[in-house]
Amino acid sequence: EVQLVESGGGLVQPGRSLRLSCAASGFTFDDYAMHWVRQAPGKGLEWVSGISWNSGSIGYADSVKGRFTISRDNAKNSLYLQMNSLRAEDTALYYCAKLGLPGGLVGWFDPWGQGTLVTVSS
Amino acid sequence: QSVLTQPPSASGTPGQRVTISCSGSSSNIGSNYVYWYQQLPGTAPKLLIYRNNQRPSGVPDRFSGSKSGTSASLAISGLRSEDEADYYCAAWDDSLSGHVFGTGTKVTVL
Numbered sequence: 677e678v679q680l681v682e683s684g685g686g687l688v689q690p691g692r693s694l695r696l697s698c699a700a701s702g703f704t705f706d707d708y709a710m711h712w713v714r715q716a717p718g719k720g721l722e723w724v725s726g727i728s729w730n731s732g733s734i735g736y737a738d739s740v741k742g743r744f745t746i747s748r749d750n751a752k753n754s755l756y757l758q759m760n761s762l763r764a765e766d767t768a769l770y771y772c773a774k775l776g777l778p779g780g781l782v783g784w785f786d787p788w789g790q791g792t793l794v795t796v797s798s
Numbered sequence: 799q800s801v802l803t804q805p806p807s808a809s810g811t812p813g814q815r816v817t818i819s820c821s822g823s824s825s826n827i828g829s830n831y832v833y834w835y836q837q838l839p840g841t842a843p844k845l846l847i848y849r850n851n852q853r854p855s856g857v858p859d860r861f862s863g864s865k866s867g868t869s870a871s872l873a874i875s876g877l878r879s880e881d882e883a884d885y886y887c888a889a890w891d892d893s894l895s896g897h898v899f900g901t902g903t904k905v906t907v908l
Contacts, residue, residue: 711897713843713897713899720800720884720886720899720900720901720902721835721837721843721886721888721899721902722800722899723888723896723897723898723899726896726897735895735896736896737894737896738894771842771843776845776848781890782830782890783848784831784833784845784848784849784888785833785835785843785845785888786845786848786854787842787844787845788842788843788844789842790842791842
């Protein structure tokens with residue numbers, strides 16, 4: 677069974693940094709692109725970033741470009757999101773998601789983790 | 799900011815058919831596959847439809863997807879109480895070089 681477990685969320689002050697992790701199991705991690713998607717409280721889904729199987733292709737939403745960095749460690753079956761210069765509008769539940777087919781960044785997300793909550797507030 | 803537009807709500811009685819629209823542009827729906835996700839209250843999103851009209855194993859055939867030009871739609875036939883959820887369309891956007899989601903539609907079973 678594929679499992680994605682996010683961690684690293686919490687309360688952080690504006691301008692500070694936070695690093696999220698996603699531990700993957702139940703599939704060949706280094707075959708698949710991985711993504712981060714967030715959902716602000718009571719709002720819709722917003723794609724944040726994605727990374728291909730070999731880290732050769734990386735993409736970011738304009739809202740986080742230059743502040744967030746996605747990375748992965750295939751030896752540890754783990755995905756990361758380094759979030760710097762955090763703003764109040766970054767407050768959200770952050771989901772990691774596996775791409776539904778091997779290869780690049782484009783495709784469907786299946787499955788999703790349960791999410792880790794990031795709250796940016798002074 | 800959502801690039802794909804959906805109606806905020808839809809409703810029906812048990813057994814009825816409900817349709818949700820998703821409007822995009824030539825850079826997303828017009829040139830790429832559409833995906834649909836179901837988010838039950840308090841849970842993570844779940845894949846409902848991929849490649850415009852394909853259902854993953856385990857998704858009932860009451861759910862169907864279609865696409866025409868720069869728009870797509872999700873139909874739920876034989877509506878059931880457990881279908882009460884938020885539904886999101888999504889696609890890759892060539893101009894943004896990223897995934898985009900719809901604004902979301904809350905389905906209520908009356």
